[in-house]
Amino acid sequence: MSALHRKLIRDLIHMRGQLFAVTLVLACGIATYVTMRSSFFSLEAAQFDYYSQFRFGDVFTHLKRAPESLAAAITAIPGVAAVQTRVLMDVTLDVPGLDEPATGRLISIPERRAPMLNDLFLRQGRYIEPGQRGEVLISEAFASANRLGVGDSLDAVLNGKWERLHIVGIALSPEFIYEIRPSEVFPDNRRFGVLWMSRDVLGPAFNMEGAFNDVVISLTHGASEREVISRLDQLLDRYGCLGAYGRQDQISFRFLTDELEELRVYGSILPTLFLCIVAFLLNVLLSRLVGTQRGQVAVLKAFGYTNWEIGLHYLQLALVAVTAGTLAGIGAGLWLASSLIKIYERYFHFPALQLHIDAPLILTAVAIAAGSACLGAVSAVRRAVALAPAEAMRPEPPATFRPGLLERIGLRALLTPASRMIVRNLDRRRWRAVFSSLAVALSIAIVVSGRYAMDAVDRLVSIQFHTVQREDVTVVFQEPRSAHVRFELAQLAGVLRVEPFREIPVRLRLGHRWRLIAVLGLLPDAELRRPIDSQLHPLTLPADGLVLNTKLAEILGARPGDILTVEVLEGARPVLQIPLVSLADEPVGLGAYMDLSALHRLMREGDTISGAYMKVDPAIAPRLYSVLKRIPAISGVSVREAMLASFWKTFGESMGVSTAFLVGFASVIAFGVVYNGARIALSERGNELASLRVLGLTRAEITRILLGEQGLLTIAAIPAGFALGFALSLLLSRFFSRDLFRLPLVVNAGTYAFAALVVFAAAIFSGLVVARRLRHMDLTAVLKSRE
Amino acid sequence: MPPPQPAAPRTPDPPPPPAAAVFHIQGVTKVYRMGDVQVHALRGVDLDLYAGEFVVVLGPSGSGKSTLLNILGGLDVPTSGEVHYLDHNLTAAGDAALTRFRREHVGFVFQFYNLIPSLTALENVALVTEIAEHPMDPAAALRLVDLGDRLNHFPAQLSGGEQQRVAIARAVAKRPEVLLCDEPTGALDYTTGKLVLEVLERVNREVGTIVAIITHNAAIAGMADRVVRMSSGMVAGIQRNVKKISPSELSW
Ligand SMILES: Nc1ncnc2c1ncn2[C@@H]1O[C@H](COP(=O)(O)OP(=O)(O)OP(=O)(O)O)[C@@H](O)[C@H]1O
Numbered sequence A: 001m002s003a004l005h006r007k008l009i010r011d012l013i014h015m016r017g018q019l020f021a022v023t024l025v026l027a028c029g030i031a032t033y034v035t036m037r038s039s040f041f042s043l044e045a046a047q048f049d050y051y052s053q054f055r056f057g058d059v060f061t062h063l064k065r066a067p068e069s070l071a072a073a074i075t076a077i078p079g080v081a082a083v084q085t086r087v088l089m090d091v092t093l094d095v096p097g098l099d100e101p102a103t104g105r106l107i108s109i110p111e112r113r114a115p116m117l118n119d120l121f122l123r124q125g126r127y128i129e130p131g132q133r134g135e136v137l138i139s140e141a142f143a144s145a146n147r148l149g150v151g152d153s154l155d156a157v158l159n160g161k162w163e164r165l166h167i168v169g170i171a172l173s174p175e176f177i178y179e180i181r182p183s184e185v186f187p188d189n190r191r192f193g194v195l196w197m198s199r200d201v202l203g204p205a206f207n208m209e210g211a212f213n214d215v216v217i218s219l220t221h222g223a224s225e226r227e228v229i230s231r232l233d234q235l236l237d238r239y240g241c242l243g244a245y246g247r248q249d250q251i252s253f254r255f256l257t258d259e260l261e262e263l264r265v266y267g268s269i270l271p272t273l274f275l276c277i278v279a280f281l282l283n284v285l286l287s288r289l290v291g292t293q294r295g296q297v298a299v300l301k302a303f304g305y306t307n308w309e310i311g312l313h314y315l316q317l318a319l320v321a322v323t324a325g326t327l328a329g330i331g332a333g334l335w336l337a338s339s340l341i342k343i344y345e346r347y348f349h350f351p352a353l354q355l356h357i358d359a360p361l362i363l364t365a366v367a368i369a370a371g372s373a374c375l376g377a378v379s380a381v382r383r384a385v386a387l388a389p390a391e392a393m394r395p396e397p398p399a400t401f402r403p404g405l406l407e408r409i410g411l412r413a414l415l416t417p418a419s420r421m422i423v424r425n426l427d428r429r430r431w432r433a434v435f436s437s438l439a440v441a442l443s444i445a446i447v448v449s450g451r452y453a454m455d456a457v458d459r460l461v462s463i464q465f466h467t468v469q470r471e472d473v474t475v476v477f478q479e480p481r482s483a484h485v486r487f488e489l490a491q492l493a494g495v496l497r498v499e500p501f502r503e504i505p506v507r508l509r510l511g512h513r514w515r516l517i518a519v520l521g522l523l524p525d526a527e528l529r530r531p532i533d534s535q536l537h538p539l540t541l542p543a544d545g546l547v548l549n550t551k552l553a554e555i556l557g558a559r560p561g562d563i564l565t566v567e568v569l570e571g572a573r574p575v576l577q578i579p580l581v582s583l584a585d586e587p588v589g590l591g592a593y594m595d596l597s598a599l600h601r602l603m604r605e606g607d608t609i610s611g612a613y614m615k616v617d618p619a620i621a622p623r624l625y626s627v628l629k630r631i632p633a634i635s636g637v638s639v640r641e642a643m644l645a646s647f648w649k650t651f652g653e654s655m656g657v658s659t660a661f662l663v664g665f666a667s668v669i670a671f672g673v674v675y676n677g678a679r680i681a682l683s684e685r686g687n688e689l690a691s692l693r694v695l696g697l698t699r700a701e702i703t704r705i706l707l708g709e710q711g712l713l714t715i716a717a718i719p720a721g722f723a724l725g726f727a728l729s730l731l732l733s734r735f736f737s738r739d740l741f742r743l744p745l746v747v748n749a750g751t752y753a754f755a756a757l758v759v760f761a762a763a764i765f766s767g768l769v770v771a772r773r774l775r776h777m778d779l780t781a782v783l784k785s786r787e
Numbered sequence B: 001m002p003p004p005q006p007a008a009p010r011t012p013d014p015p016p017p018p019a020a021a022v023f024h025i026q027g028v029t030k031v032y033r034m035g036d037v038q039v040h041a042l043r044g045v046d047l048d049l050y051a052g053e054f055v056v057v058l059g060p061s062g063s064g065k066s067t068l069l070n071i072l073g074g075l076d077v078p079t080s081g082e083v084h085y086l087d088h089n090l091t092a093a094g095d096a097a098l099t100r101f102r103r104e105h106v107g108f109v110f111q112f113y114n115l116i117p118s119l120t121a122l123e124n125v126a127l128v129t130e131i132a133e134h135p136m137d138p139a140a141a142l143r144l145v146d147l148g149d150r151l152n153h154f155p156a157q158l159s160g161g162e163q164q165r166v167a168i169a170r171a172v173a174k175r176p177e178v179l180l181c182d183e184p185t186g187a188l189d190y191t192t193g194k195l196v197l198e199v200l201e202r203v204n205r206e207v208g209t210i211v212a213i214i215t216h217n218a219a220i221a222g223m224a225d226r227v228v229r230m231s232s233g234m235v236a237g238i239q240r241n242v243k244k245i246s247p248s249e250l251s252w
């Protein structure tokens, strides 16, 4: 080993604390990068494989009833590659062990297994057998949420009659990677599930023999989705088509794609922040090192070491930290990614979700690490290289100080000599102080924005489920019913209040923009379901005209006063012109509302309703549920509390995990910055502090001088961190303004306090670690040294 | 006391023919610019150094001694004038060429030793022998300065004089053609200073290295072949000692 390498090793050992701090921050940056990127690639690859191997459709539509012969006409549409006609029905299920009724989405499959669009992956059991009437396959998510297995059975209402269904297999479909009841935001796999059964059984049960009510289409390569959709709408118009849509509007696809986008954005922002801090820390560290080793650099130069050799020597120091950080980061990243994948497995149901790691990903991580290190090291190393040897032989000229800003504006009298030292020191290295403070602020911001997600979801739930949707139970009828059913419902034991609603599927148009949506007709004095305005006040529905929520209005580019074209997709399918009267502002979904009787007038129909919202007496709710289960006319029952509970369970857990990580990351940054800052201060001012000790100051006093600087920086970082955290949260709320849900911008005081606390704890910890060194300060050695 | 100067020289130049000059510098000036103030550190210096010579440079503080030595050693370049080392023209040399020149031909000893604190005595010497072409064994170099038993001590574990001897070993170990020492005894006491001087004299005598020493201590001039006196950035006079005194006989 060469002597220069020995020097390298001893310098490394000498600076191990600081290098470790840098390594830790770097490792975090690389770990977040590897975690997010590999999760992203894993999900993306799983999605791609699943969709292509199991032939996920491109265009979908639902209709009232069409003869099977129409399939040929659909196939003939230019651009259509394959057509899968199906019978699809939502029915009430009685699941063993579940009080509330569950909703089953029954989907027909060919009696004999044949390749189809949205093909099934059979996890367990077998395919249905021809001629066996009661055999079904059920979705894996539903099966595991209810602990159902092959051989178990459950009851379903098939066209008014109870039938026992026997589970022969557990299956998955690319259609239901995210398995959620339509029009809901949170999955509740206990109370909503998909069941596949023979078309020969399902068809006759719902009067669909030789007919279908659902179509899945795949497109030829290069076909125009828009074109096919409009041809399909034309073709199926007479058959009660609810409007064709592409993958973008398919719920499962949309959720997954949104999640991927989120991973992609987080996966580039977080690592970037970390690596900027790494560059900064390395820069300060190496600059200081080159500063203290001026004389050594000069000697090396005097004896003929080349600039290249000297530059490389200092670069190697950074390289060691970077290599260690990168390796640790990659390792931690892979481990984290595999846990993240496990969390994803709860939400997204794939036949197989494997961690996808490849060389390019790892190489990119290495390149990014090396890049940030170079960014940080280069200016310091260049300074070492550029030192003129004759110049470097002289000790560094004494630092020039001047009265700090505080003193200049006349506060001198307020400052003790010790605090004057602190202030002047900060003032002298102004930019370093600013960056240090910013880095600490950033770590506060990371915690704030991490907790913001929790605050926002909390708020979202409270707005949506305590202000907008206040019903305990929603029942949906198989077919629209006469309004007097509401009185029958009100008669049921345990029902406290019933509010009917009418839901009409429409295509809402303004200019060239359109959107498929259900217009919800509500009673003007409704209490259970009330659209709200942006101030969260319940909105009184106008006697005429539409109310849209802001997101839907934004999608259509509509403003109050605009006349919207409403193409009704039900009954006589009239095309109406209805003014947009006002805007509602709930955080979940897209919404269009009308006064119930106004809606009836427009539809030229009598007093019909699609379902009802109910308030129930919790004490006798279970009995009510079992009664509801038995009413054949009801196709779906959803229970708000149960859905929320299941949501909080999964979401709460994953939120807890991600908060823990963000707190960890933020602490690492705060620790790294404060520790390094204090160590640098100690190295720059060791002599000064030793002299003060010799002059009789106590250790506590010089500790205060040393750490006061970092303390001041940390305190200054708090308001900046809050502001930055709020800005980040704002960015996130913008980013999470989706069709499916929108995060409100609320940051609770508790979140700020928590963030400040975390970072303060990290800062105090690092300060104590450095202060311990003062105890071992060798006064004579420091005073002897030439510097 | 320097011995009396011989009778006024008949020839203005020193006796040996210019052809034998190893260093040849002519009209060298060095101007430092600090803001609008110009410091003339050297104002036209002519000097030749010959093979095997032992030269002592004397002069008051600020007279340009260190500046001259730095230029000779290729640590710095003159503002104007010519610097030649054998057939190398150092005047026009760039940074890479100067580095190679230092690496191959020059050894330095500095007033403040400038050892690498994180390396032991042996390693400090090895640092230089590793990049030299015909170096001595580092341990042998340390034995030459009587530090054979302190090989594995770190600078912080050595006294000032010992550190300076390590610095000399480090400079000598590469077998340079020229050894440039800036106040090598400046920080040392009387006995240690003499010890260091003896080492330098031995290297000069045994290896034939050109040795140039800067000092404030006029007494040291006695051991030189020639004494160069500097004042205000110029060579005020060059004096040749007829009889060299061995360092052990020096006293101050
Ligand atoms: N880098 C520099 N910038 C400005 N002035 C300089 C620089 N280096 C040297 N000088 C000036 O040049 C003059 C000669 O300096 P030099 O170091 O050569 O003197 P010296 O003879 O070695 O003095 P001493 O015996 O005190 O070491 C001095 O006036 C000094 O202030």
Ligand SMILES: [Mg+2]
Pocket: B065, B066, B067, B182
């Ligand atoms: Mg000098």
